[in-house]
Amino acid sequence: MLPSVKKSDSELYEIVAEEFTRQRTGIEMIASESYVPVEVLELQGSILTNKTLEGFPGNRYHAGHKAIDKMEILGIERAKALFGAEYANIQALSGSNANHSVYAAILEPGDTVLGMRLDQGGHLTHGSKVNFSGRVYNFISYGVSKETETIDYAEVERLAKEHAPKLIVAGGSSYPRVIDYEHISDIAKSVNAYFMVDMAHIAGLVAAKLIPSPVPYADFVTSTTTKTLSGARGGFVLCKAAFGKKLDKATFPGVQGSMHPQVMAAKAFTFKRAMTEEYRACMAQVIRNAQKLAQVLGTYGFRVVTGGTDNHLLILDLRPKNLTGAQFENALESVGITVNKNMIPFDPQKPLVTSGVRIGTTAVTSRGMKENEMGLIANMMKTVADNIDNAQIMEKVAKDVLELSSRFPLYEGYFE
Ligand SMILES: Cc1ncc(COP(=O)(O)O)c(C=O)c1O
Structure with missing residues (x-):
């Protein structure tokens, strides 16, 4: 394992070896984790990491982009095919960044957004006060019903009517049940709000067509390629074609700088593998x-x-x-x-x-x-x-x- 590191930095090598022993000998049951295939390990550690690029295929700010353009286009096409999406951006450095990109694409600071409470299944980036999202936007939280512990759709509707949000966010980190995307989409339409689904946790199950997909119902779908997708450590966003330009601009130069091509290649592999x-x-x-x-x-x-x-x-x-x-x-x-x-x-x-x-x-x-x-x-x-x-x-x-x-x-x- 890591033969060069072993020779030149034994201190660091020992730390990686310790973690590998933990992974190999333990029983891993953290819901956001998976073991990535070796192809993902190879690509994330590949020479693609040497290339600095900003912008998008056909519109770059640095020379020498021919091969990386091919890789990004391949990744985008695979993401679209896997999820049946009109548009994909695979540059998000993480799931959190993917969410911030969508917010930056359609919201102004102070805009009202409806999101699921963190302590009932949502995610920090859905408006928690300790997260940038909760400081910049006016998030109102919905939760689950006390009786069923599943999303209280009546509350979502009531809060939507009361606060007229510009965006409704669904999806979360610890919600064990299927979400009725059509229902929330109808609520969003009734108050003229955008609808975003964060499918970071369940993207692999959606890709495998085992649970309903949010793609037909949401204007934007964000995700990581980790968790159930079991791949690269990064994020991506799917959206309706009409929002593509806005999304790209919000991702770069909006919330990110140069892309991470080594991780994007690993994402492209992750999408291909998820079709098998x-x-x-x-x-x-x-x-x-x-x-x-x-x-x-x-x-x-x-x-x-x-x-x-x-x-x-x-x-x-x-x-x-x-x-x-x-x-x-x-x-x-x-x-x-x-x-x-x-x-x-x-x-x-x-x-x-x-x-x-x-x-x-x-x-x-x-x-x-x-x-x-x-x-x-x-x-x-x-x-x-x-x-x-x-x-x-x-x-x-x-x-x-x-x-x-x-x-x-x-x-x-x-x-x-
Ligand atoms: C629903 C959801 N969205 C976004 C994220 C953020 O992903 P990342 O840790 O890659 O920023 C997570 C991570 O736990 C998540 O569960």
């Missing part, structure tokens, strides 16, 4: 695994928020186990299972404590794990929750984690 049958089958298994995990954990005395999941993630309410999210996250990490603490709807705890955890199945599924392994993992989670102060039992679970991960090798042979 093998990838689709993996995404179908991701959902089956999440549903299996939710079902078994429910029988073990955890409360599953919304009662289950339609996608790759589930939110566990830990109050029946008398645990906080922070306690459970730490306890699971100590045995080699990685999850993150997460607010549950109407959570009485603070964000750094929380009453819940978010669990995702993309990474473990890409290692080959199926329903049977989800049963084993659910059992380990239950054992940890019920024996958090019993060092002997925790040690035994840590051994079980090692045994399970060793049966599903990661990047075998690639780093030898």
